[in-house]
Amino acid sequence: MDTRLLELRDVTKIWSIGRTGEQVPALSSIDLDVARGEFLILLGPSGCGKSTLLQIIAGLEAPSGGRLRFLRGDGGRKLTSMVFQEYALFPWRTVLENVVFGPEVRKVPRATRDVEAQRLVELVKLRGFEHRYPHELSGGMRQRVALARALANDPEILLFDEPLAALDAQTRRVLQDELARIWAETGKTFIYVTHSLQEAVLLGGRIVVMTARPGRVKEIIDVRLPRPRSLTGRQEAEILERLDELLRDEVKRTMESER
Ligand SMILES: Nc1ncnc2c1ncn2[C@@H]1O[C@H](COP(=O)(O)OP(=O)(O)O)[C@@H](O)[C@H]1O
Numbered sequence: 001m002d003t004r005l006l007e008l009r010d011v012t013k014i015w016s017i018g019r020t021g022e023q024v025p026a027l028s029s030i031d032l033d034v035a036r037g038e039f040l041i042l043l044g045p046s047g048c049g050k051s052t053l054l055q056i057i058a059g060l061e062a063p064s065g066g067r068l069r070f071l072r073g074d075g076g077r078k079l080t081s082m083v084f085q086e087y088a089l090f091p092w093r094t095v096l097e098n099v100v101f102g103p104e105v106r107k108v109p110r111a112t113r114d115v116e117a118q119r120l121v122e123l124v125k126l127r128g129f130e131h132r133y134p135h136e137l138s139g140g141m142r143q144r145v146a147l148a149r150a151l152a153n154d155p156e157i158l159l160f161d162e163p164l165a166a167l168d169a170q171t172r173r174v175l176q177d178e179l180a181r182i183w184a185e186t187g188k189t190f191i192y193v194t195h196s197l198q199e200a201v202l203l204g205g206r207i208v209v210m211t212a213r214p215g216r217v218k219e220i221i222d223v224r225l226p227r228p229r230s231l232t233g234r235q236e237a238e239i240l241e242r243l244d245e246l247l248r249d250e251v252k253r254t255m256e257s258e259r
């Protein structure tokens, strides 16, 4: 795989909690290669360390062991940008002002960043809403803004931490197709955390199934189906079933360890 962009080797994470210093192993010996331009899903039961792994890739947390290596061609570019579940938008900034935030910080000239922001507003289909404030938007529209804002940083990799989990089912379904479209149009590398089997099947190029905590890579499933996908498709259903089987054991283990 010579289009490799990121390599994780034997990455572990042990959190130590508060004053007691209790040691919580969150990730154990993660080996993973991420290819440039792929849509990689991290799927696993709640508490298995998905967010922890994303924070390590984002450079927000250091691993307790192992190593992480970016193999990039263009040295100047920001490595990662994150889209969270809750809308981490600036409430006092309009849509357009939110989108230009990163370029503003990087001192991109105004004319350049405004043109780019307009293009991104178009890409996420928010034309006409540029001057609205976040509280004047629906949840789905706010996540479109969050995505445009992350893209405005032009990072090598976009990281998503369950970005659609707080939305209603219909909106979520629409945005799933939108994410697939935007991934294809931008050619960016997406690393996308979810606990939803359906979402994994609808979006993933590869699906990394994680074990219960401490999270390890249990299996990686290649999904070679065209997008947009449908949950009622026969091949999709087969993958869903396989994922369900893999995850059921892990969820059981999580429940047992919580007893
Ligand atoms: N900042 C932190 N400090 C201490 N423990 C944490 C922290 N973040 C997560 N954990 C613990 O690490 C484990 C994995 O959490 P997390 O990565 O959030 O899982 P997931 O995103 O898969 O639900 C959990 O037991 C959680 O309580």
Ligand SMILES: [Mg+2]
Binding pocket: 050, 051, 052, 161
């Ligand atoms: Mg999480």
